[in-house]
Amino acid sequence: MARPPQQTGFQPLDREGLVQRVATLLTKAIVTGQLAPGARLSESVVARELGVSRAPVREAARLLENSGLVTYYANRGFFVRETSAEALNDLYELRMVIEIAAARRVIRLGLDETVDKLAAQIAELHRVADQRADMLTQVEADMQFHRLLCAGSGNPKFLHVFEQIAAETEFSIMVIGRLYDDAHKIAETHEPILDAIRRGDAEAAEAALRYHIGEAQELVTRQFRDLEAARRPT
Template structure:
């Protein structure tokens, strides 16, 4: 979805399920910081702007609420999620919890196809990292970690990660706006591959702990400096 089309709001709503389109629009607008954190969103105004009725707007907003991008107050409406340092730390702690579980499970039995797929994704990520397109780098990074979780074979775990990924995408994007990400991030995924290949569970745990720890420090420090 080209970022330019978001500006022409009414034209953008033309193709699929209205709810999904509105949800995509809202997601992009929040990620792109076109709504300020904590800002109140009016259903009627959004509906007017997008040229649809309130029903799909309301339903899309509930969807984003379940994804943690919006919060609602009864009879007051929806507000853009404002993340403080503590919530951010909680998000990365949960992320560590999920990925550590996947890593430890894969340490025991990681199918060679899964490892190969992860290796390919790291290559894609490194290439995206060199392209200078920050948004693409973030997506490929998330895609790698999603693949890691998916390789563990637990669909419910994957669903939980996908839920969390929306919040991750939000805070990572916000930070990247003001802080350059170090180039070493993409490369550091090789350490995860090495740990998986070794089949050593404690090493896998150590690798993912370090990896997520670095990312967490990077984001939490960025937030603390900004606000």
């Protein structure tokens, strides 16, 4: 007896911005665990459930491959990437380099509009904490602060690289389940970064970013190593 086709719960889409919209849906499915690490990304299943052809699904999968969320194997297709503690450690090192450079540029150029946007995003982080929002909403609000820093630096290359690694960063945090017990702690850890940028103190901004990103790096990689150890056969 034939097995029923795999179901993922996707809803049909219209044609506007199709590839990017498919990529956004797939990214959310991976980040939230709807598509688990190591799972095959079936183009035919996704296309059927979204009501599109396989071509935009394939293009979207290529975008996810560029962002580090999926891997392509010849003659087998796309699979959700299974990351490692070492790979995530490298990822956070890259973030640190980019964001420190972005902060220094904001200070050097006196980009007050960026400072205002960062302050507004910290307020949004506190609002999300007050509402006891789900983990994905918290993580997205967190990453938006860092996106605004890179975008507001005036160097589009910083934002380009950040966008390539943002989804993988969100994915890593969602896999381990949390960073802090108190959601307000997430907001508070961004405040020293903003304070240093507002004062025009590049050294203090770098130190604050090194502490903030480094703390997340240590928490994520430690918990990923614990997960890896738990999965090893005894």
